Amino acid sequence: MKLLFEESSQGRHLDLIPDCDTPEYRLSDDALRKRQARLPELSEVDLSRHYTQLAKQTHGVNDGFYPLGSCTMKYNPRIDEEMAGLEGFADIHPLQGQDSVQGSLEVIYRTKELLCEITGMDDMTLQPAAGAHGEYTGLLLIRKYHLDRGDTERVNIIVPDSAHGTNPASATMAGFKVINVPSNAEGGVDLDELRKVVGKDTAGLMLTNPNTLGLFDPNILEITKIIHEVGGLCYYDGANLNAIMGRVRPGDMGFDCIHLNLHKTFATPHGGGGPGSGPVGCKEFLRDYLPGKMTGKNENGYYLYTPAKTMGQVRSFYGNFLVVVKALTYILTLGKEGVKEASGKAVLNANYMKERLRKYYDVAYDTTCMHEFVLCLERLKKEKGVSAMDVAKASLDYGIHPPTMYFPLIVHEALMFEPTETESKEVIDEAVDVYVEIYEKAQSDPEYLHSAPHHCPITRPNETEAARNPILKYEWQD
Amino acid sequence: MFKNPEELKYAKTHEWLKEEGDVCVVGLTDYAQDSLGDIVFVNLPAVDDEVKAGESFGDVESVKAVSDVFSPVTGKVVEINEEVVDNPALVNEDPYGAWLIKVAEVSEKDELIGSEEYAALCEEEH
Numbered sequence: 001m002k003l004l005f006e007e008s009s010q011g012r013h014l015d016l017i018p019d020c021d022t023p024e025y026r027l028s029d030d031a032l033r034k035r036q037a038r039l040p041e042l043s044e045v046d047l048s049r050h051y052t053q054l055a056k057q058t059h060g061v062n063d064g065f066y067p068l069g070s071c072t073m074k075y076n077p078r079i080d081e082e083m084a085g086l087e088g089f090a091d092i093h094p095l096q097g098q099d100s101v102q103g104s105l106e107v108i109y110r111t112k113e114l115l116c117e118i119t120g121m122d123d124m125t126l127q128p129a130a131g132a133h134g135e136y137t138g139l140l141l142i143r144k145y146h147l148d149r150g151d152t153e154r155v156n157i158i159v160p161d162s163a164h165g166t167n168p169a170s171a172t173m174a175g176f177k178v179i180n181v182p183s184n185a186e187g188g189v190d191l192d193e194l195r196k197v198v199g200k201d202t203a204g205l206m207l208t209n210p211n212t213l214g215l216f217d218p219n220i221l222e223i224t225k226i227i228h229e230v231g232g233l234c235y236y237d238g239a240n241l242n243a244i245m246g247r248v249r250p251g252d253m254g255f256d257c258i259h260l261n262l263h264k265t266f267a268t269p270h271g272g273g274g275p276g277s278g279p280v281g282c283k284e285f286l287r288d289y290l291p292g293k294m295t296g297k298n299e300n301g302y303y304l305y306t307p308a309k310t311m312g313q314v315r316s317f318y319g320n321f322l323v324v325v326k327a328l329t330y331i332l333t334l335g336k337e338g339v340k341e342a343s344g345k346a347v348l349n350a351n352y353m354k355e356r357l358r359k360y361y362d363v364a365y366d367t368t369c370m371h372e373f374v375l376c377l378e379r380l381k382k383e384k385g386v387s388a389m390d391v392a393k394a395s396l397d398y399g400i401h402p403p404t405m406y407f408p409l410i411v412h413e414a415l416m417f418e419p420t421e422t423e424s425k426e427v428i429d430e431a432v433d434v435y436v437e438i439y440e441k442a443q444s445d446p447e448y449l450h451s452a453p454h455h456c457p458i459t460r461p462n463e464t465e466a467a468r469n470p471i472l473k474y475e476w477q478d
Numbered sequence: 479m480f481k482n483p484e485e486l487k488y489a490k491t492h493e494w495l496k497e498e499g500d501v502c503v504v505g506l507t508d509y510a511q512d513s514l515g516d517i518v519f520v521n522l523p524a525v526d527d528e529v530k531a532g533e534s535f536g537d538v539e540s541v542k543a544v545s546d547v548f549s550p551v552t553g554k555v556v557e558i559n560e561e562v563v564d565n566p567a568l569v570n571e572d573p574y575g576a577w578l579i580k581v582a583e584v585s586e587k588d589e590l591i592g593s594e595e596y597a598a599l600c601e602e603e604h
Contacts, residue, residue: 406542463541467518468567 001053001457005474008040014047038476057457059401060271065423065431067353069372069404069416070164070212072242072264073271074346079333080267080326089325094317098303105302108295108318111328112279118331118339119238119258120251121281127292127319131239134259134278135170135206137291140311141257141282142204142233143174144289148309154203154232160189161410162211164237176203183410187365188217194226202232209250210240212408212416213365214350214372224254233257241265242420243347243371246340257282266327277323293318345421346371349428353419356432360439364411372418374411375403381413386442386449388413393460394441394452398434480508480600483574488596489550489588494574502551502584505577506538506569509600514540517566522558522578529555529581531588536578538569547578552586555579 042050059066066073084090092101112124128134139157146154157171160181168178179197184190189207205227210216217223224234236255242265250258262277263270270276282290291314293304318324334342347370354363354373364374377388392402392415404416419428442449453459486494492510496503511517519539529535534546535555557580562568568576591599 409543409545464516464518467516467539467541 001057002050003474004040004042004047004050005476007042007046007050010041012041012043012046014042014044016044059396059399064399064401065419065427066401067403067417067419067431068401069214069374069418070239070407071271071404072240072261072371072418072420073401074242074264074267074420075422076267076269076326077330077333080329083329084322084325086325089322099301102301104321105295105304107325107328108321109297109302111324111331112295114328114331115260115279116281118245118249119236119241119260119281120249120255121258122251122284123287123290123294124279124281125290125292125294125314125319126277126279126321126324127313127315128259128278128280129315129320130274130276131164131259131261131264131278132166132170133276133314134261134280135166135235135237136173137278137280137311137314138235138257138259138282139170139174139176139204139206140291140314141280141286141289142235143176144309144311145233145286146203148289151231153200156197156201157203158194158197158205158227158232160207160211162187162189162213162215162408163206163208164212164239165407165409167206167208167237171206183211183213186218186367187211187213187215188219189223191219191222191226194223198226198230198232200230202227202230204233204235204256206235206237207255208237208240209253210243210370210372213374213411214243214369214416214418215365215367216243216370220253228254239264240371243343245343246336247343251281251283257286262323262327267330268323268326275320275323277320277327279319342421343371346419349419349421349423350417352425353417353428353432356429357417357435360436361415364414371420372416374408375415375417376411377413377415380439380442384442384446386446388415390446390449390452391415391435391438391442394438394449395434396453397455398437400431400434480512480597481574482508482593482597482600484593486574486593487550487590488593489548489590490599491548493548493550495550495590496577498580500582500584501556502553502581503577504535504549504551504579504581506547506573507596507600508573509603511570511573514538514545515542516540517569520562520566520569520578522563523555525555525558527555529553529579531586538566549579549581550588550590551581551584553581553584556582 061073061075088103116124128137155177156179157176158179159167162183171178181193182190227234233256236250236258238258238260258281259278262268263274288308289311290307291311294307296303296305350369350371350373361375362379364376380386388405392405395402406414486496488494492507494505494507517538517540522536529549531552535549536547537544559577562576
């Protein structure tokens with residue numbers, strides 16, 4: 001497929017940009033580029049076909065099964081899009097007067113209330129734009145809390161090795177030192193190791209629960225107790241909330257703050273740019289540190305206010321507001337019982353798929369899982385030379401998006417599956433049949449899998465070369 | 479089989495250590511580079527940075543994942559291998575030639591193992 005630059009023909013154009021009807025302003029000379037930018041020149045039909053071609057080469061949740069573990073690629077209902085497209089939501093400006101956007105403020109307020117109810121928190125900001133951004137915001141809450149009390153000794157954030165990879169990165173960004181705690185044989189946090197590393201320097205703990213092995217830590221109450229006893233705070237990485245929503249609440253497990261991924265759990269689109277939304281919830285004693293403008297309600301309606309000891313802005317205005325509209329639509333469509341049913345079915349689907357696959361592949365931690373599970377392909381690699389990468393690539397030929405590969409790092413040759421609740425038994429059965437077929441192929445013809453996929457527009461790009469010598473811009477030939 | 483030169487000492491976290499007088503040279507083992515796969519990025523400390531025994535001093539990125547590299551000794555970095563930073567493939571091609579850092583003023587050393595014991599450890603993990 002040709003690049004836009006290669007399809008360019010000098011003098012061809014399309015008239016999408018209207019003539020300028022505002023006064024011109026000339027930048028100072030040192031801010032102006034010396035030469036005109038050489039941009040591709042195409043007609044509208046060329047451009048339209050180019051992007052349609054590109055779209056045909058992608059795989060989204062509307063194309064087929066998408067069991068990308070840790071990402072919750074559930075189907076996003078059309079009604080969410082319809083609501084977000086309503087004029088009153090889509091055609092407003094963040095600087096409009098509060099009186100003229102009462103409906104939108106109500107959306108923010110009600111979403112916050114519902115998400116607080118689901119998580120067991122007292123207040124929530126919808127400003128963070130993504131999961132890791134939420135983590136960072138949550139850690140700043142912890143930081144502000146300790147510093148505000150004059151407690152400057154607390155510099156450590158404890159992160160178990162089964163946490164999301166973003167956890168240690170966010171903690172470092174927020175100015176903390178990361179202390180790693182290993183998992184025990186059951187895949188949970190090793191309590192003895194945890195007790196060894198806590199102390200007066202503990203600012204807090206970041207826990208991904210269920211963790212990246214798809215396991216709910218049975219010692220959760222003990223874990224939060226250990227942290228609280230030394231004066232630390234507990235942060236819940238709620239990225240895997242899809243497994244527990246409507247059933248248990250992080251607030252009841254002893255957590256002080258949490259982030260959610262609306263683009264995962266609450267069915268708003270993600271992948272390919274989202275945009276995402278990573279609300280951060282907290283208990284009462286942390287609410288004064290929340291960022292941005294919060295939405296309140298009194299007898300005159302909804303109003304915006306700045307929290308007393310706010311950390312400042314973590315993003316402009318109100319975050320990705322239209323994503324919030326979609327999430328609210330999703331929650332209201334499902335209702336209280338529906339939210340509970342969704343998490344139940346997510347767990348059921350994962351366990352059903354795991355039980356069928358374990359007759360062929362090894363399960364990393366062979367126990368009842370939550371919304372996702374991890375296969376360990378080390379044996380297949382040793383015996384047949386077929387790696388997790390080979391199996392993942394082979395599934396592309398069957399129109400299935402590969403599971404997450406080589407993650408979590410504590411499992412060798414890992415493949416992580418998350419079927420989500422929006423898939424039917426039939427779809428999961430078909431997918432299992434595909435992975436069984438790939439397994440059999442690995443026994444009879446491993447070579448075939450080394451070069452898979454065989455029927456995709458792109459087969460095996462040279463990933464090493466692409467990472468070592470990336471070509472990041474187009475070079476005109478003439 | 480992986481190469482594990484006899485004259486080197488090994489950490490269980492798959493780094494090798496060579497003592498050149500007062501200076502300790504640290505690199506990644508053959509087993510480590512093989513498990514990681516093609517390495518595409520190496521992140522090293524700066525000269526004069528302190529490293530601590532058992533703690534991460536940098537990371538290597540392969541097409542699979544990013545992994546920490548741990549220091550077997552406590553001391554001060556006196557030299558880093560710029561060649562490896564420019565061309566990370568060297569770690570795959572010649573893991574015992576492509577050292578990562580040189581550490582001086584060594585005050586503490588982790589318990590390290592010899593090549594035979596390390597080979598057994600790799601066999602077990604593999």
